[in-house]
Amino acid sequence: MFAHSDYLILMPSLAMLALATMLVIAWIIQRSQSFLLWQSGAYSLTALPLGMQSLLSLEVLNRYVLVIGCFYLLGAWCLANSWAERWKVSVQQNAAVIIAIFTLATLHYFSSIEQNVWARVSSFSIGSGLILLLPILRIRAKKISFDWLDRSLLWLSIIFTAYTFTRPILIWLLGYSDLGSLPKSPYWLLTLMSVLSFSILFTVVMIAIAVKEIICKLREERDHDALTKILNRRAFQEHAQKRLADRRLYPMAVLSCDMDHFKRINDTWGHERGDQVLQLTSATLQKNVREHDLVARFGGEEFVLLLIDTTLPDAELIAQRIQRDLGSSNTVLPSGPKLTMSFGISSVVNPLQLEQALKEADQLLYQAKNAGRDRVHVSGMTYPDIWIEGTHPQNAVAV
Numbered sequence: 001m002f003a004h005s006d007y008l009i010l011m012p013s014l015a016m017l018a019l020a021t022m023l024v025i026a027w028i029i030q031r032s033q034s035f036l037l038w039q040s041g042a043y044s045l046t047a048l049p050l051g052m053q054s055l056l057s058l059e060v061l062n063r064y065v066l067v068i069g070c071f072y073l074l075g076a077w078c079l080a081n082s083w084a085e086r087w088k089v090s091v092q093q094n095a096a097v098i099i100a101i102f103t104l105a106t107l108h109y110f111s112s113i114e115q116n117v118w119a120r121v122s123s124f125s126i127g128s129g130l131i132l133l134l135p136i137l138r139i140r141a142k143k144i145s146f147d148w149l150d151r152s153l154l155w156l157s158i159i160f161t162a163y164t165f166t167r168p169i170l171i172w173l174l175g176y177s178d179l180g181s182l183p184k185s186p187y188w189l190l191t192l193m194s195v196l197s198f199s200i201l202f203t204v205v206m207i208a209i210a211v212k213e214i215i216c217k218l219r220e221e222r223d224h225d226a227l228t229k230i231l232n233r234r235a236f237q238e239h240a241q242k243r244l245a246d247r248r249l250y251p252m253a254v255l256s257c258d259m260d261h262f263k264r265i266n267d268t269w270g271h272e273r274g275d276q277v278l279q280l281t282s283a284t285l286q287k288n289v290r291e292h293d294l295v296a297r298f299g300g301e302e303f304v305l306l307l308i309d310t311t312l313p314d315a316e317l318i319a320q321r322i323q324r325d326l327g328s329s330n331t332v333l334p335s336g337p338k339l340t341m342s343f344g345i346s347s348v349v350n351p352l353q354l355e356q357a358l359k360e361a362d363q364l365l366y367q368a369k370n371a372g373r374d375r376v377h378v379s380g381m382t383y384p385d386i387w388i389e390g391t392h393p394q395n396a397v398a399v
């Protein structure tokens with residue numbers, strides 16, 4: 001039977017299992033974050049051999065060396081995969097398998113052929129440390145820039161890997177030459193506490209990363225149109241105000257644009273193809289503006305652009321380029337009509353004038369539609385050929 005102190009020494013292992021459960025629950029809430037599941041696997045696989053090492057005598061442990069080795073190595077592999085998943089790098093699974101086979105062979109040698117507990121502890125640590133090092137080396141080669149949370153995870157991972165490598169040296173420095181007495185020693189208690197502390201720190205950082213990801217995703221959904229993935233009206237206003245506050249970014253031009261005869265596209269080819277045309281249109285708009293310009297879908301087939309450091313004549317040229325591009329890149333309805341778009345363009349001269357500029361661009365767009373569509377109407381210009389739909393001279397002749 002276990003003594004009271006045995007239960008106490010099992011507490012770190014039980015706490016690690018509790019952390020593993022928490023991470024599984026977090027993963028169930030946000031399934032795309034599989035690094036949480038890998039992390040949970042790492043804790044579960046490490047808790048078992050830690051518990052066994054705390055409870056069983058060295059003679060009994062000798063019989064299970066390879067099993068314990070497998071658990072530790074699988075735990076390290078899960079941890080490495082958790083980091084790799086988060087950093088979007090590969091763990092180099094072949095290298096991990098070679099390290100694991102070599103470590104297990106060494107363990108077998110020092111338990112069955114030559115009894116050397118010290119060599120076994122060292123090979124456990126070096127094998128696990130090398131597996132943990134694999135994603136860290138990849139990340140250093142890739143030179144990815146991280147925010148402070150991912151940087152914390154990286155540094156925690158580096159420190160934990162260094163700790164894994166140096167554990168046998170620490171045991172040796174502390175003078176535990178008789179490893180048989182180690183499981184009941186203060187050093188072992190310290191080891192359990194430090195592994196548990198690392199686990200708690202990793203869990204806090206991982207869960208903070210998961211929460212941050214959820215918040216980013218919600219923000220993304222709030223600010224972007226679900227179909228075209230470009231900004232919606234609300235986010236356009238917010239981003240526009242930030243740009244309008246910067247005097248260096250003037251002159252600006254606001255373009256109100258609308259697909260022509262879009263209802264016909266829906267009616268002829270169906271709503272799904274209509275959706276694809278909207279996606280193609282938003283991609284064409286984005287392709288033709290610069291990174292700091294804004295492209296938004298205000299609803300239906302109506303889009304609005306805010307072009308930074310752009311005069312009205314330049315904005316007109318950009319609108320015409322978009323028209324040409326859209327007309328020649330109809331991959332969605334290859335045998336269908338040429339896709340056309342009408343534009344109204346107004347200038348923005350001060351931060352308080354956006355609403356007025358949007359209104360004027362809308363009116364110009366309306367004029368362009370009435371003038372026959374597939375046109376660009378710019379503020380301050382006169383367009384003599386404006387007619388109301390159905391009253392064009394050519395139509396009159398035809399009638």
Ligand SMILES: Nc1nc2c(ncn2[C@@H]2O[C@H](COP(=O)(O)OP(=O)(O)OP(=O)(O)O)[C@@H](O)[C@H]2O)c(=O)[nH]1
Nearest residue numbers: 258259260261262263264266271274275300301369
């Ligand atoms: N496929 C698809 N259609 C949409 C979406 N939003 C709005 N529509 C359709 O877009 C069409 C817009 O029709 P209208 O406002 O008459 O405009 P139009 O046919 O382009 O005519 P003009 O603008 O005058 O050239 C309507 O049939 C809407 O149902 C969408 O997200 N997907």
